[in-house]
Amino acid sequence: MLRIVALVTAVLLIASIAQAHQLPEQPKLGAGIDVKCVEEHCPSLSVNCVLDVGCRKTLECVEQCALNWDKDxxxxxxxxxxxxxxxxxTYGRxxxxxxxxxxxxSNMCITLPPIPSTCKASSVKPIKPLSMKDFSGKWWVQRGYQKLYDCYPCQNFDFTLNGTAWxxxxxxEVYLVNNSRYLVTDQQFVMPDTAPGEKISFTYRAQGLDQSETWxxxxxxxxxxxxIMYYCGTTxxxxxxxxxxxxxxxTLDPSAYQQIGASYKQAVGLDINDFCLTDTSSDCMDT
Structure with missing residues (x-):
């Protein structure tokens, strides 16, 4: 989900830094880099990134990912x-x-390589008129549809009313380059209170990017x-x-998936068999 979309941002950074500092040419992935924009809006930050060990290691690491972009x-x-x-x-926190x-x-210095949109916003038909109040408290994510961000291990969410917002x-947990796990604990987002049956739209910044989602x-x-919920997001x-x-x-009783599957099919046309099963075992860190 959301959150935390690392995307191919590092791929784009490699290209922009390479061009701005006359480094060796990098793989071309359909990403547009406006070098003049970088020089005008981000010159000192670009230099800082080259000089910073963590930022530089992120770029070096992602350079290897970039080589396989078109093979995916x-x-x-x-x-x-x-x-x-x-x-x-691992390196870019x-x-x-x-x-x-x-x-x-934020200065539109980059153009992302194309990824098709499949958002079904116009055809969503909720089964019940639910609101933010229905999310109140703590939940464990059992299954997810987006194969990367919805399938992180040990996902648990807490929703708390704070005045007029949630x-x-x-x-x-996320996997690092050595395949060990890292527990992400430093995120909190403000969501609006909603009436039953309303969609829930909110914006936030995560991992250096402004993002928006509608649930x-x-x-x-x-x-x-x-x-259960469905969402679309942009970043x-x-x-x-x-x-x-x-x-x-x-854990969730497997018998519940008969109703859950029927609801997803009716509400948004998704097949529950296309969802991943997440890890909520006792191997999770202190969550």
């Missing part, structure tokens, strides 16, 4: 995004990298044990879609 047959480039994701979470990335994106605090709550168990010229099955406990 998936429309959403899941393998390529997973590769850059590992690089960014520092302020230098994220400030430079935000500068490039605080959304996600915890989840459609679709259905909820009569006993409150699970809730730095890219669109994405996803869906999450969330439960109150670490």
């Amino acid at each position: 047959p998936s429309p959403q480039k899941f393998a390529a995004q997973n590769c850059t994701n590992k690089c960014q979470f 520092g302020k230098v990298f994220q400030d430079f990335l935000f500068c490039l994106a 605080l959304f605090t996600p915890l989840y 459609w709550p679709l259905d909820k168990a009569a006993d409150g044990s699970w809730i 730095a010229q890219w669109n994405s879609e996803g869906a999450l099955v969330m439960s109150r406990s670490r």
Whole structure:
């Protein structure tokens, strides 16, 4: 989901820095780099990135991902995004990298390689009229539709009403370049309070990029044990879609998937068999 879209941002950074500092030519991935824009809006940040160990290691790591971009047959480039994701979470969590990335994106110095949009916003038909109140409390993500961001291990979300808005605090683990796990704990997003049946739209900044998402709550168990939703998001010229099955406990009774599957098919035309099964085992860190 959201969140945390590492995207191919590092790929773009490699190209921009290479051009701005006369470094060796990098692989061409259909990404447009406006060198004059970088020089005008981000010159000091570009130099800082080259001089910073973490930022430089991120670029060096992602250079290897870039080599395989066109070899990834998936429309959403899941393998390529997973590769850059590992690089960014391993080396690029520092302020230098994220400030430079935000500068490039906010000043439109980059054009992302094309990834098709499959958002079904116009055809979503929720089963029940749910609101933010239905998300209140803690949930464990059991299954996800977006093959990378919805499938992180150990995802658990907390939704708390704070005045007239909701605080959304996600915890989840990501894989680093050595395939160890890193627990992400430093994110919190503000979401609006909504009336039953309304879609939920909000914006936030994560990993140096401004992002926006719209959620459609679709259905909820009569006993409150699970809730399902569909979402579409945008960041730095890219669109994405996803869906999450969330439960109150670490595990969900398999019998629940008959109703969940029927609801997804009716509400948004998704097949529950296309969802990944996430890891919510006791191997999760302190979440």
